Amino acid sequence: MVPVNKDFVNNMFSVEGKVALVTGATGALGSVLAKAYGYAGAKVFMTGRNEAKLKALEEECKAEGIECAYGVADPAKEEDVDALIKAAVAKYGEINILAVCHGYNKPQNILDQSVADWQYIMDADCKSVYVVCKYVAQQMVDQGKGGKMVVVTSQRSKRGMAGYTGYCTSKGGADLMVSSMACDLTAKYGINVNSICPTVFRSELTEWMFDPESAVYQNFLKREPIGRLAEPDDFVGFALFLSSEASKYMTGGNYDCSGGYLTC
Numbered sequence: 001m002v003p004v005n006k007d008f009v010n011n012m013f014s015v016e017g018k019v020a021l022v023t024g025a026t027g028a029l030g031s032v033l034a035k036a037y038g039y040a041g042a043k044v045f046m047t048g049r050n051e052a053k054l055k056a057l058e059e060e061c062k063a064e065g066i067e068c069a070y071g072v073a074d075p076a077k078e079e080d081v082d083a084l085i086k087a088a089v090a091k092y093g094e095i096n097i098l099a100v101c102h103g104y105n106k107p108q109n110i111l112d113q114s115v116a117d118w119q120y121i122m123d124a125d126c127k128s129v130y131v132v133c134k135y136v137a138q139q140m141v142d143q144g145k146g147g148k149m150v151v152v153t154s155q156r157s158k159r160g161m162a163g164y165t166g167y168c169t170s171k172g173g174a175d176l177m178v179s180s181m182a183c184d185l186t187a188k189y190g191i192n193v194n195s196i197c198p199t200v201f202r203s204e205l206t207e208w209m210f211d212p213e214s215a216v217y218q219n220f221l222k223r224e225p226i227g228r229l230a231e232p233d234d235f236v237g238f239a240l241f242l243s244s245e246a247s248k249y250m251t252g253g254n255y256d257c258s259g260g261y262l263t264c
Ligand code: NDP
Pocket: 024, 025, 026, 027, 028, 029, 030, 047, 048, 049, 050, 051, 053, 074, 075, 076, 101, 102, 103, 104, 124, 128, 152, 153, 154, 155, 198, 199, 200, 201, 202, 203, 204, 205, 206
């Protein structure tokens, strides 16, 4: 019988000393995950397009004793991402964890939506995931130590919705991209690639759905056995798990983290 190693068990959830790159760090989930990696002892390199928000977040994190820095980048632009990876490596020497938390939606019926609007969503939610993961993967391969990629997609990657031909398509594409990247990157290079698929959680854009009296909220609760909609910190545990050695046998998965949304 192969014994379980005590040191492994005691340290398997640790990300201490690792370097985590967080995209969409200016958003609801990205800012929470950036802080969470920092609280867990990782060095955090944060990115987004909004420099003022990144600067404010950096100050907030530093005040909490978190080792962090930021770089401004549009994740769909190759030249931005190339420069971003170089800046992160110049600052911290390597990248061990990637958390992809940026995203965008502009719901529109396909009959009203322009092809340009649809393409914008595809670039923001799908092409950008490809570009960021491709550049980080190359960096991790060059480092020769493996790595962890966690991509936040959506339960909408698995089911359609009115007005969502852009969002559902791009999130579905991102989930399949995650599975395909695992086939390219895990066995040969030790890079685990997984996605987290949430339902609604609180953000600036979704705040309006959290009125307990509203029909939207009540309808959601019928599909949420957990009895509430999510807060960004509900995903911290799973993201850290997928970023640590505890999840060493998990790759290519699109994991439900939705309060039981799929069960009823
Ligand atoms: P937020 O809207 O709070 O933040 C997302 C960040 O993405 C923004 O801060 C913004 O940063 C960046 N972003 C916005 N538009 C674009 C764009 N066109 N191109 C590139 N980056 C862009 O998002 P959440 O924290 O709510 O969501 C995080 C992830 O989870 C997203 O992928 C989202 O689709 C997904 N999700 C969210 C749900 C929810 O209910 N909130 C439910 C299910 C999935 P900046 O402007 O600095 O670039």
